[in-house]
Amino acid sequence: MKKNRGMLVVVSGPAGVGKGTICRALLAQSADIEYSVSVTTRNCRPGETEGKEYYFRTKEEFQNMIKNQEFLEWAEFCGNYYGTPKFHVERALDENKTVLLEIDIQGAKQVKELYPDGVFIFIVPPSLKELSERLHGRGTETEDIIQQRLAKAVQELNEIKNYNYIVENDYIEAAVEKIKCIITAEKCSVRRYLFDVKEE
Numbered sequence: 001m002k003k004n005r006g007m008l009v010v011v012s013g014p015a016g017v018g019k020g021t022i023c024r025a026l027l028a029q030s031a032d033i034e035y036s037v038s039v040t041t042r043n044c045r046p047g048e049t050e051g052k053e054y055y056f057r058t059k060e061e062f063q064n065m066i067k068n069q070e071f072l073e074w075a076e077f078c079g080n081y082y083g084t085p086k087f088h089v090e091r092a093l094d095e096n097k098t099v100l101l102e103i104d105i106q107g108a109k110q111v112k113e114l115y116p117d118g119v120f121i122f123i124v125p126p127s128l129k130e131l132s133e134r135l136h137g138r139g140t141e142t143e144d145i146i147q148q149r150l151a152k153a154v155q156e157l158n159e160i161k162n163y164n165y166i167v168e169n170d171y172i173e174a175a176v177e178k179i180k181c182i183i184t185a186e187k188c189s190v191r192r193y194l195f196d197v198k199e200e
C-alpha cells in the first residue's frame with residue numbers, strides 16, 4: 001500500500017448473518033469510513049433506497065458495466081449479479097480514506113488479489129440454526145431462496161481461512177465494537193508502516 005493511501009476493509013459472511021445491520025451501525029458511528037455502494041440486479045427490498053444500499057440495475061445494464069470494465073470485482077450470487085464500482089473505491093483510497101466493502105466471498109477473493117493488504121473480516125452466526133431462524137424471520141425471501149442461501153452459507157464457512165479476522169455476531173453492538181478495534185489495530189500495525197517504508 002502506498003504511503004497516504006487509505007485502507008480497504010472487506011466484510012463478508014453468510015446471508016442473514018447481520019452484515020448489513022453491523023455495517024450500518026459501524027458507519028453511523030465512524031464518520032471517517034466510506035461505504036462502497038454496490039450495483040445489483042436483484043429487486044429492491046422494502047425500505048431500501050436507490051444509491052443508498054445498492055444501485056439497482058437490470059441484467060443488461062450490469063453486463064454493459066462489465067464490458068466497460070467499471071467493476072473492481074463482480075459475482076453472481078443466488079441468481080443475481082452484484083458488483084463493486086471501481087471508481088468510488090479508488091478515489092476514496094487516493095484520498096487516504098477507509099473504505100468499507102460488504103461483499104460475498106467470491107468478490108472478496110478477487111479484491112484480495114488486487115489489494116492483498118486489505119483487511120478481510122468474516123462475520124459468523126452463533127450457529128446455523130440461528131442463521132436459518134434469522135432468514136425466515138426476515139420474511140423477504142421465498143423458501144426456495146432461503147434454502148439456496150443456507151446451502152451457500154455452509155459452503156462459505158469453509159472459506160474463512162482466506163480472511164484475516166472472524167467476528168461472531170451474537171450481539172450487534174459487540175460485533176461493531178470488535179470491527180472498530182480491528183480497524184484501529186490495523187491502522188497502527190507495523191506491517192502497514194513497513195509497507196510504506198519499503199515504497200519510499
Ligand code: 5GP
Pocket residue numbers: 012013014015019038039042073074075077082083084102103104105106107108
Ligand atoms: P443481499 O441480496 O442479501 O443484499 O446480498 C447477497 C450477497 O451479496 C451478500 O453476501 C452480500 O455481501 C453480497 N454482495 C453485496 N454487494 C456485493 C458486491 O458488490 N460484490 C459481491 N461480490 N458481493 C456483493
